[in-house]
Amino acid sequence: MNFNNSNIFNNINSTETNNSSINHQWLDVRDQVNDFELNQQYVDICQKHGLENKWVLVITPKSNSLDQLINSRHIDSSKVLRVNTNKVKINIKNVETALSKGNCAAVVLCNVSLKESELKKLTAYAELGKTKCIVLNNRVLH
Numbered sequence: 001m002n003f004n005n006s007n008i009f010n011n012i013n014s015t016e017t018n019n020s021s022i023n024h025q026w027l028d029v030r031d032q033v034n035d036f037e038l039n040q041q042y043v044d045i046c047q048k049h050g051l052e053n054k055w056v057l058v059i060t061p062k063s064n065s066l067d068q069l070i071n072s073r074h075i076d077s078s079k080v081l082r083v084n085t086n087k088v089k090i091n092i093k094n095v096e097t098a099l100s101k102g103n104c105a106a107v108v109l110c111n112v113s114l115k116e117s118e119l120k121k122l123t124a125y126a127e128l129g130k131t132k133c134i135v136l137n138n139r140v141l142h
Helices: 003-012 035-050 063-070 092-101 116-129
Strands: 027-032 055-059 080-083 104-110 132-138
Touching: 027 035, 027 116, 035 055, 035 063, 035 104, 035 132, 063 080, 092 104, 092 116, 116 132
Parallel strands: 027 132, 055 080, 055 104, 104 132
Antiparallel strands: none
16 A cells, blocks of 8 residues: 555544545535436536446435436446445445445445545545545425
């Protein structure tokens, strides 16, 4: 492991709590207010990260939105991996592993509630694996 990766790993285990420790180059939290915005986010993410010839891992997507994306002619659906966690809670350790391995261009988490400390860890693992971590939250307006 080189010096930079060692520093990143040490930062993962640190107990810092200020927002400055989150590297927004690797973590992107986005809110959508309707299905159209969500669909557009999926398209934008897959088009941008599909160019890297790596996987885009989407965890707990809204099914109809992702189905529309996969059926799109503008997206290489063979590079989109979908994991549904409808009946179980997302295991953050598995997400950290996926981020740190670097096999994916992006890991997209949909409608998850994460603590600030979890976001910091995900950011550090994303930086370690050079994998973008995107959190999409559906904030429906009433």
